[in-house]
Amino acid sequence: MINTRKYRKPTQSPRTKTITFQEVTDSTMAAIDKRGSTFRIRVFVGTDMNGKKIMKSTTFTPPTDATPKKAEKLAQEFAFEFERQCKGYISFNENMRFSELADWYFTNFAPVELKASTVYTYTGQYKKHIKPVLGNMKLKNITTPKLTQVMQSYNLNPATIRKLYVIIQSIFKRGMEQGFLRDNPCHNVILPKNKEQHKVMALSEDELKRFLKMLDEKPCDEDVKRIIRILLFTGMRSGECFALRWEDIDFENSSISIKHTLNNIGGKHELTPPKTKKSIRTIGMSETVASVFKAQKEYTDKLKIVLGENYAHPEMVFPSANGNYRDRSSVLTSLKRFTKGTEFESLTLHKLRHCNATMLLNMGVDLKVISDHLGHCDINVTADIYADVLSSTRKVLADSIEKKLTE
Numbered sequence: 001m002i003n004t005r006k007y008r009k010p011t012q013s014p015r016t017k018t019i020t021f022q023e024v025t026d027s028t029m030a031a032i033d034k035r036g037s038t039f040r041i042r043v044f045v046g047t048d049m050n051g052k053k054i055m056k057s058t059t060f061t062p063p064t065d066a067t068p069k070k071a072e073k074l075a076q077e078f079a080f081e082f083e084r085q086c087k088g089y090i091s092f093n094e095n096m097r098f099s100e101l102a103d104w105y106f107t108n109f110a111p112v113e114l115k116a117s118t119v120y121t122y123t124g125q126y127k128k129h130i131k132p133v134l135g136n137m138k139l140k141n142i143t144t145p146k147l148t149q150v151m152q153s154y155n156l157n158p159a160t161i162r163k164l165y166v167i168i169q170s171i172f173k174r175g176m177e178q179g180f181l182r183d184n185p186c187h188n189v190i191l192p193k194n195k196e197q198h199k200v201m202a203l204s205e206d207e208l209k210r211f212l213k214m215l216d217e218k219p220c221d222e223d224v225k226r227i228i229r230i231l232l233f234t235g236m237r238s239g240e241c242f243a244l245r246w247e248d249i250d251f252e253n254s255s256i257s258i259k260h261t262l263n264n265i266g267g268k269h270e271l272t273p274p275k276t277k278k279s280i281r282t283i284g285m286s287e288t289v290a291s292v293f294k295a296q297k298e299y300t301d302k303l304k305i306v307l308g309e310n311y312a313h314p315e316m317v318f319p320s321a322n323g324n325y326r327d328r329s330s331v332l333t334s335l336k337r338f339t340k341g342t343e344f345e346s347l348t349l350h351k352l353r354h355c356n357a358t359m360l361l362n363m364g365v366d367l368k369v370i371s372d373h374l375g376h377c378d379i380n381v382t383a384d385i386y387a388d389v390l391s392s393t394r395k396v397l398a399d400s401i402e403k404k405l406t407e
């Protein structure tokens with residue numbers, strides 16, 4: 001049926017009538033412009049790198065003896081088939097193998113709907129862990145019990161298995177939406193459980209003081225030291241820190257705008273949107289953090305003079321020594337070299353973020369405020385990650401109330 005819901009029409013001649021219809025599934029939508037006796041069909045197939053919509057169009061001319069109602073029906077059918085061609089839809093039989101569905105997913109869906117870094121990660125995990133196990137299996141033979149068996153058979157960390165399951169689940173979900181299979185076997189799959197709850201290992205207040213003292217006294221690349229301080233004092237993810245541009249630093253209003261993350265995609269560094277929508281945020285900047293950024297600005301100004309025209313990314317706050325994007329692994333290597341043989345050998349770039357969050361929790365800062373500060377998608381993520389810290393904080397709070405009331 002033709003969708004007759006109201007919408008804002010573009011300027012058109014009296015002979016042109018725009019018809020929008022929905023056919024078969026909610027995920028397929030095409031637009032038809034009726035122009036006299038012909039129909040112009042347009043299909044949205046994605047967006048380019050600038051966010052501009054990419055459309056494909058064609059013209060359908062119904063038989064001359066077709067009634068208006070019959071002509072519209074034929075136009076619907078033609079548009080549906082045209083859309084399937086544009087988006088790479090093909091018909092699969094019940095003997096289709098999982099690798100065929102996965103190939104369709106990674107060719108037609110993933111590049112349009114997922115971030116490039118996510119596609120890169122999903123593809124690597126699929127080829128390494130999923131395809132060798134499920135690739136040659138026919139879809140009709142992949143049942144819920146079979147998937148449970150496969151998930152339980154992986155000799156991997158339960159957290160890694162869950163990530164693989166997310167990929168498998170996404171492939172089957174999109175296949176279901178396009179009618180490639182009747183049932184989704186991912187419902188009620190039993191995944192391996194973590195043997196013990198993950199605990200966030202953050203440095204205590206005394207340990208942090210000793211670490212900062214070592215940071216002041218022990219030799220290390222000053223540029224790396226500044227990165228460590230920024231991560232510790234702001235709680236940013238390392239990718240967000242390496243993606244900072246000077247336009248994101250507002251000294252006048254003492255704030256930092258986090259708009260991107262730096263990803264290494266197949267050996268090529270790219271600035272992409274952060275992990276979640278909530279990760280796009282503005283956080284406060286203390287005097288200590290401001291002084292670190294000012295010292296870094298002096299460093300990059302000198303680097304600009306040395307490199308001249310070879311300075312590829314002068315807009316970046318933390319570029320590499322040759323003026324390119326900063327590689328996370330090189331900073332981690334420097335941190336490991338710096339802490340080797342000390343009590344801080346287990347410290348990582350991400351643990352610096354945990355230290356920041358733990359300090360805020362121990363100070364009694366509201367969980368919602370901390371969640372927004374860290375850029376978590378919702379407060380439940382924060383509560384889950386820092387469950388142990390919250391538990392101990394609640395006990396301290398209860399003891400404080402008791403002390404006040406019994407004095």
